Amino acid sequence: MTAKHILIVGSGSVGRRHARNFAADGCRISAVDPRTDRLRELAKDVAVETCFDSIEEALHVTGKTLDGVVVGSPPKVHVAQCEAAMAMGIPVLLEKPVSPDLAGAERLAAAVAKTKVPLLLGYTWRWWPALADVRRHLEKNTIGTLRHVRFVMSAHLADWHPWERYQDFFMASAEQGGGALLDESHWVDLALWFFGMPEQVSARVEKISDLEIDSDDNVDMLLVYPNGLRVSLHLDLYGRPHERSIRFSGEHGTILWEPNRVAIGHAGEGPWTETKYDHQRNDMFVAVAREFIEVLQGKPVRTCTIGEGVDVLRVLEAARRSHKSGTVVSLRR
Numbered sequence: 001m002t003a004k005h006i007l008i009v010g011s012g013s014v015g016r017r018h019a020r021n022f023a024a025d026g027c028r029i030s031a032v033d034p035r036t037d038r039l040r041e042l043a044k045d046v047a048v049e050t051c052f053d054s055i056e057e058a059l060h061v062t063g064k065t066l067d068g069v070v071v072g073s074p075p076k077v078h079v080a081q082c083e084a085a086m087a088m089g090i091p092v093l094l095e096k097p098v099s100p101d102l103a104g105a106e107r108l109a110a111a112v113a114k115t116k117v118p119l120l121l122g123y124t125w126r127w128w129p130a131l132a133d134v135r136r137h138l139e140k141n142t143i144g145t146l147r148h149v150r151f152v153m154s155a156h157l158a159d160w161h162p163w164e165r166y167q168d169f170f171m172a173s174a175e176q177g178g179g180a181l182l183d184e185s186h187w188v189d190l191a192l193w194f195f196g197m198p199e200q201v202s203a204r205v206e207k208i209s210d211l212e213i214d215s216d217d218n219v220d221m222l223l224v225y226p227n228g229l230r231v232s233l234h235l236d237l238y239g240r241p242h243e244r245s246i247r248f249s250g251e252h253g254t255i256l257w258e259p260n261r262v263a264i265g266h267a268g269e270g271p272w273t274e275t276k277y278d279h280q281r282n283d284m285f286v287a288v289a290r291e292f293i294e295v296l297q298g299k300p301v302r303t304c305t306i307g308e309g310v311d312v313l314r315v316l317e318a319a320r321r322s323h324k325s326g327t328v329v330s331l332r333r
């Protein structure tokens with residue numbers, strides 16, 4: 001089989017990671033970034049065939065030779081860049097979130113439906129084995145009827161990219177699509193992956209820390225489901241040490257998830273039955289890349305679709321509306 005030619009659009013942190021993973025799986029890599037320093041850094045990791053400073057130029061010059069495009073740029077430009085690739089019939093792996101707003105996400109979903117060009121969405125925690133195990137426990141009703149679930153995602157922004165000032169990172173800018181609500185929407189996606197769409201959303205979406213950013217750094221959200229389940233999400237950009245955890249409380253017990261640990265308890269004072277894992281962060285990106293290569297070979301998008309990305313934006317938009325109006329927002333259709 002001939003090597004697939006992948007265009008990496010946005011050669012920053014995630015783009016570089018994808019480039020390394022696709023190259024390790026035998027793909028040819030070209031890259032786009034308006035910053036030449038970013039392209040130079042990428043070229044230290046992988047053999048880059050051609051570098052461009054815009055996707056338009058890349059598609060014009062090399063579009064006919066491309067098998068796939070990976071969009072890992074700031075959210076503000078995601079939709080337009082996907083549309084440009086899809087207009088040439090090139091399948092896309094799009095990093096989350098689909099777009100800073102629901103209208104953009106719906107526009108892209110319409111383009112996918114119209115062109116039938118495959119788009120795989122990178123809510124990468126869906127490929128994390130310990131979370132797939134938790135999902136199976138929930139399907140098997142291991143802890144009985146669920147009553148409450150609490151998601152926590154807390155990580156100080158200054159620790160994310162030690163090689164740059166956080167003030168210069170797109171995450172600092174609301175206009176670029178930064179902020180806890182959009183970027184940590186992984187956790188909203190997982191809530192929808194586990195439980196589907198909620199009926200009601202109430203939220204505060206705020207900037208409360210001393211971080212020098214104009215995007216939001218604190219989100220507290222409550223999702224209410226038709227069966228009575230309550231799901232709370234706390235997302236922040238100021239917490240240290242960092243925390244990623246989910247606690248599922250059911251009628252007959254509790255499941256605790258941390259990235260490499262799942263603990264299940266059924267009695268008042270324990271004991272907990274614990275399963276430890278040894279997965280590295282990059283593993284989920286490798287798994288996404290492999291699914292995308294299968295998509296390029298003609299298999300359907302399985303794990304995360306544009307429609308699921310639109311649903312996340314529906315919840316995020318409801319959260320913004322709830323914060324602005326101080327009311328509970330209904331998602332009943």
Ligand SMILES: NC(=O)c1ccc[n+]([C@@H]2O[C@H](COP(=O)([O-])OP(=O)(O)OC[C@H]3O[C@@H](n4cnc5c(N)ncnc54)[C@H](O)[C@@H]3O)[C@@H](O)[C@H]2O)c1
Nearest residue numbers: 010011012013014015033035038072073074075095096124
């Ligand atoms: N799935 C995950 O877990 C995960 C992890 C990290 C980042 N991401 C997502 O990936 C995207 C990028 O995040 P990052 O951390 O790599 O940011 P980054 O700032 O490190 O990289 C983004 C790069 O895009 C470049 N860029 C800006 N405008 C561009 C344009 N018009 N065309 C092409 N490139 C452009 C920037 O110069 C920068 O090098 C975001 O949407 C983010 O949410 C996802």
